[in-house]
Amino acid sequence: MYPGDAEFGFELLVCRWAETSWPPESARESPVLVSRQLGTQQRRWDTVVLECDPEGLAARRQFGGRELDSDLLHVVRNAPEEWAWYRDALPDPGYPWRYVRAAVHRAADRGVVEKRRRGNRIEIRRIAPYPDWLRRIVAVENKPDLDASAARALAGQLEHDVETALADEVWVATESTGSRVEPALLEDLPVDVGILTLSIDADGTDGLDDEPVASVEWYPSEVTPEGDGNDDEHRRRRLELAERAYGRGWRSYHETMRPDCRHFELRRFGRALLPRCAAKDRSQTAAECAGSCPEFEPEPPAWRSRGWPIEGGPGKGIKRLLRRRRERVREREIERE
Structure with a gap:
């Protein structure tokens, strides 16, 4: 049983399992990046796994660690x-050029293109070709207790995922x-x-050996339509998501x-x-x-004035720890041969 009685804990365990063990029941052949609660205006997925081209992912690093929005x-x-x-230099965007000009300035400020002014004109030059770093997108919906009512509620969303085919594979993890x-x-x-089941030991808080064990109960179909490589709009939407x-x-x-909060802990x-x-003596949800929250108590000021190892309070220490773990996982995948 996953910790607590909320889907939130199960979702975090699925994300962590995917970072260490994707793809299920086979050896990893390419680096992966995992994100959670990501999608479009019409659909948001619990877990998104990007399977990446190793050389392309390393080349993407030249454009910084921040995302590049559509503009x-x-x-x-281009x-x-x-x-x-x-x-x-740029194809007609289909909207006023003043927005493109603003994007050119932002891109130059970020250092992802070079910019100069020649008379009244703004000229640009690339710093490097933008790489083809994305291989596949895998979407996972997490439902630990997949009973009949939950399945009925999910069915319409999953059919939408299959029809739009923004993801190459769609899974349900339970x-x-x-x-x-x-x-x-x-x-x-x-x-x-596809259907993926995870065996989780509720008492598995003592060491690294207590990992979720995943089994494939039903393999998914490749839902990306034929000829997708020639569909520029579809490819653009997938790349924006990636x-x-x-x-x-x-x-x-x-x-x-x-x-x-003084009651917030990591386990x-x-x-x-x-x-x-610690106040509820259980794993809480993000909404709680x-x-x-009636139990919320800010950290005492004395905690925030201490030095190492908390340096500003346990809350700031937790943020730094989680940020370093996230960055370390991404660096590991980028450097993977």
Whole structure:
């Protein structure tokens, strides 16, 4: 059983498992980047796994660790090798050129293109070709307790995922029941969606050996349509999604929770660090852990005035720790041969 009784803890464990063990039941052949709670205006996925080209991912590093939004991508991907007026160099964006000009200035400020002024014209030049670093996008919906009602609620969303085909594969991750036939196989889910079950030891907080064990109960179909490589709009949307995942990484929960509360703790669960509330004596949800929580107590000022190892208070120490872990995972994947 995952810690606590909320899907939030299960989601964090799935993300951490994907960082260390993707793809399921086979050896890793390419670096992966994992993000959570990412998607489009119409659909948000619990977990997104990017399978990347090793050389392309290393080359992407030249453009910095922050994401390139759609406007910046338009500039960076089409910037010429030699100096040229930006309106000659870039394809017509379909919206006013003044927005492109603003994006050119932002790109130059970020150092992802070079810019100069020749008379009344702004010229640009690329710093390097934008690499083809993305191989595949895998979307995972996390439902630890996949009963009939949960399956009915998910079915429409999963059918949307299959039809839009922004992801190459779509999975549902659920908790293993240990049955000979997992109940998830009997639910009414789209046949193209894979089913992954994770066996999780609720007492697995003492060491690195207590890792979730994943089993594939149903393999997904490749849902990317034929000829997608020639669909510029579809490719652009996938790349924008991948850029958001690249910039945000495994979105850390400290951004939406209150680690500056004196009751906020981190507990090790295998290789994952999960939040825990000492006041509630359990793992809390992101929605619970807010300033409106009746148990919320800011850290005493004396805590924040101490030096090493907390340097500003345990809350700041937790943020630094989670940020370093996230950066270390990304660096490891970029440097993977």
